Amino acid sequence: MNFTAESKILIQGISEPLGAIYTPLMQAYGTQIVAGVSPGGGGKPIADIPVFDLVEQAIAKVGRIDTSVIFVPPYEVMDAALEAIAAQIRQIIIITEGVPPLDMVRVLRKAEATETLVVGSNCPGIIVPGQLLLGIHPPEFYLPGKVGLISRSGTLTYEIALELTRAGLGQSIAIGIGGDRILSSSFQQWLQILEEDDQTEAIVLVGEIGGDSEESAARYIAEVIDKPVVAFLAGYSAPQGQFQGHAGAIVASRIAGLGADIGSAQSKLEAFKRAQVPVADRPSQIPDLVKKVLEQV
Amino acid sequence: MNFTAESKILIQGISEPLGAIYTPLMQAYGTQIVAGVSPGGGGKPIADIPVFDLVEQAIAKVGRIDTSVIFVPPYEVMDAALEAIAAQIRQIIIITEGVPPLDMVRVLRKAEATETLVVGSNCPGIIVPGQLLLGIHPPEFYLPGKVGLISRSGTLTYEIALELTRAGLGQSIAIGIGGDRILSSSFQQWLQILEEDDQTEAIVLVGEIGGDSEESAARYIAEVIDKPVVAFLAGYSAPQGQFQGHAGAIVASRIAGLGADIGSAQSKLEAFKRAQVPVADRPSQIPDLVKKVLEQV
Amino acid sequence: MELLEYQAKELFRQMGIPVLPSQRICQLQDIKQLTIPYPVVLKSQVYTGGRGKAGGIRFVENTIDAIAAAQMIFHLPIMGKYPEVLLAEAKYDADREFYLAVVLDGSERRPVLLGSQQGGIEIESQFDRLHQVIVDQEFSPYYARRLAIRMGLKGDLIQAVSAIVEKMYRLFATCDLDLVEINPLAVSPSGKLMALDGKVTVNDTALGRQALLSEFTHPLLLQGKAAQSQTSPIARVDLAGNIGVLCNGAGLTMATLDLLYKAKGRPGAFVDVGGEYRQSCPTSTLESRIQQGLDLLFESHDIQVILVNLLGSRLSCAEIAALIAAQVQQRGKYRSLPPIVVRCVGEELAQAKTTLESIGILATDYLDAAITETLSLLPVKQI
């Protein structure tokens, strides 16, 4: 992981609606956006940022890029990510919602072969409070500090950051891993990264019902994570089928030996209990739990 | 390169017509064929060789495989090669003729990513005289020795091996790289391998008109090959268009800066002349030229 | 988007997956035009499962039986749904029944091939017997053969079954499916295979780019609920209670509902106006989505209080307040509206509070306070 105030950032889809809106906000937060890419829009700077037709042209002109943030339309995301990987960019954040899952599978295969860290799709991105914003987190909700925040949600992540900030518990980093079925980086990957991150002393994990991400994360925490973790879970009361994962995914999870009840709030809650991870009852309870686990360290 | 009498060999397509014919011949030459694969034919040994439905089953049963020789029908070659690569086999010889070139491109991409040596398609394979036969070379034409033979042809390779053998010049190895447009390993790759091979003291390169393999090989020899090389070329008199490569390939070669005349016997002859590689006038002249270059070393 | 059996089978036919001769029955008189020889199977075409046990599948021997059975099936609700179409299909005598599926596995983050020699209606209780192969790299037919081997198949059945799995995978990949399932895959005594039932679910994100394909293959791909959900992305989900919730983002919506339940409140409906990063609904229209959402809640007669909970980097409390105030004043002219609690966070909160308090709406930046306030606005007996 290499996310600091010195990171050189590229925006793919800088002239797309969301790219145009959020690029100045990222810049205002101090993020070093060194170039944008917009095929056909090369040569016309946006917000004083040079814009190129191709990623390779941007690199030829501005030099090494640490991270690309992708705002292109859903069916163009796969190509944009593959172009960034081919141009040796090794951290990619996909904000766009609605990317077909098989496109993400192809990106993932390439990312794994090239050891590229990909976040998203359908996510608010990453914020390192006080240093850089890669995505659409509302920076005013965040405060520099020692709590790493990993979440499947968007706005719920902001809610929890806000509670931490109000309690004076700053954040080392907050990552929205995304809400889509195929996520390019998982809770486990980020748990491992934050476990190794010197700036992070405790981790808050924000899950939802559906899928088996939380169950797998809980097992992983029990096995290899030494830093204290606090969890929050949304969807106890969700009507059946409304936010639930797809039956097929549940079938597959069952086969993977994760139990028949996988995906439900109960299953996730029990998994965290087995892993001895305290689960907050409400967002406003999270700061207390974080303080408690930090005291126990 | 790892081709010795100790090599463990798998035959994919052992029950296909050519596989069934050549497997016993390879075995008779002393080649250690430890398993065959024939989907649907698993469990029924052929010529005392255990046959499996999947490559991974073969490996689970007989252990490590050094090389797989592929005899499956043309449209099944890509899958067979990818299956072998996925099972960690790192040397693959494709005998089958008529493999669609884009299938070979996919195999090549995978082979490059996994550092797998692939020979063919449409080739007689490899013989290491006195040690092992991986393909369909007539072993009685060969003699153990110090001359490495690399060829785009099939039967013409045998002709030249025969001339060498009759002159008492044995061979360290003979490789038919294949006659198709997309060849998984090139003259250059094999020149480099034989340059490093302790058993090889001189190299005979057998080319044909069409494509730019010989031109590229000549340049490569001039640049990096220290061992003496003798060339032979077939097709001086070939009627236009009968054996010539495709116009499109010539277009592409021209763009690559290889000259407008690329592919013709004249172009290849001049390339060898520039590289100071003696070109034999006829197969029976090759032994004399080899003796001469060996004396000069 | 799920397809009906006959639509799935049309795709199977185009991919070369063996299916029986069949005809669609849209009305009773279609039975007379049947060209399939009797005996025939009539099947209710509904999206839900369990239609066999519910009586939605009937074997008939002649036209008179068929008309009676079709009439019965047209009037038989399955999980509350009536079929608009029946499928008439030749009867097939299976020796054995296999299960095959290709499914997108979010946990493995790959497509997964599933198969079992024990297919049929009992498959749901037999998940443990399902064998799986993860397609970790680009698909090649050896993955399909690997599944056949894991299923325990031998001899010619290996190639026969893996050839069908290969076609299922190609359909899966070409049409951006979430799921393609054949259950049962009938095996005749001579080893011939036949897909007796089929299930296909298209991933909704891909509907926009499958238009061309669906024109070539099956116009029904773009019909039904998915097309609808694309044109009107804002929907109200009704629950059993009396509190209306308007929120942005699925996670925050679920957490807000959870908090209401935990405080003994009973949500009666919610509207998720969506995250900020959906390309299909650019942020610029967030205002209109909030308006649509409020109107949807106003339309529900069960709602006695509304909680609005909105968070995001580009949401100004003052603007939200102005928007809600204007809408309440406009709609309130003609009818009485339930009380509203607004939760939003930002620098202009003071201004928002002023705007909203002038029309009797409470605004707060604390979620817990908003929950408490919402419940306090309910008639006492309702709690």
Next chain:
Amino acid sequence: MELLEYQAKELFRQMGIPVLPSQRICQLQDIKQLTIPYPVVLKSQVYTGGRGKAGGIRFVENTIDAIAAAQMIFHLPIMGKYPEVLLAEAKYDADREFYLAVVLDGSERRPVLLGSQQGGIEIESQFDRLHQVIVDQEFSPYYARRLAIRMGLKGDLIQAVSAIVEKMYRLFATCDLDLVEINPLAVSPSGKLMALDGKVTVNDTALGRQALLSEFTHPLLLQGKAAQSQTSPIARVDLAGNIGVLCNGAGLTMATLDLLYKAKGRPGAFVDVGGEYRQSCPTSTLESRIQQGLDLLFESHDIQVILVNLLGSRLSCAEIAALIAAQVQQRGKYRSLPPIVVRCVGEELAQAKTTLESIGILATDYLDAAITETLSLLPVKQI
């Protein structure tokens, strides 16, 4: 296998590559059914190039002109070939003409994208101005954009041209092509693109698996020369001389012809009975291929001597000798055959010699000796 322009354009149309409205003219009276408004371009549909310079493309303003021009084109040979079909197409005013192609590059062992802003008939002299992009990894549209950038395009043309290259690549990959070329790609003053001419070459090895596709898309894919060459893989190639050569393998055949020429012989025809490893012609039929090949040489009246040169691990000299002896005796009953020299290598050579010498045929295991002997059998004046 090369397609005709109208076939290539039919594929373009299906892929969404813009082509002009056009109609096929199979006979003169088809001109009267033209629905394309005049002026119209009539183009000879032949496989060879240079038809524009040869007069095979005519602009016509009305039906009378069109009939006269069509009659002329039908009777105009281009490189010796008469068209069976003409293509009538709307006239198009191009502002600029680009060149685009996707080609399989044996040297790079990858598909290559080619493009130039200087398209049109002069492209062959402008290879240096062609820009190329090697598709080293699995294709993704950024390769097409890279080509557009290398071609020097700016602004909207980048996306417009790369969108067409992307479609060309999909056609290339889907249909196993060796080449797809658009020359010229017309650019209108407003930046609209139109493929005015198209060339598509299908790789012959893939014809067997494109059958289904060609049914869906274009039945002509499987017609013509390639289909023929698949059913009869043994063919005689006629040259200007009087020596017949029967050999196995392309390299050995070429080397044998080279040796004859170098010895001042003049080959009059050759037959390559093929390598040993072609799946489509299993080795078991090598005997029948030798017989077919000999018969083809016997049929040529220019051949005065035949050289048979066969090498391989599974060729028994004795068997070859028996085969040839039987055939010569059988065919020789009804006509006089040219003398034959047989070159083969193996342990049973002595037996082969005995068999063949008894009917006056020389057998040897040295190629040089066989060449010398072949030439010596020609009537002296012929040398």
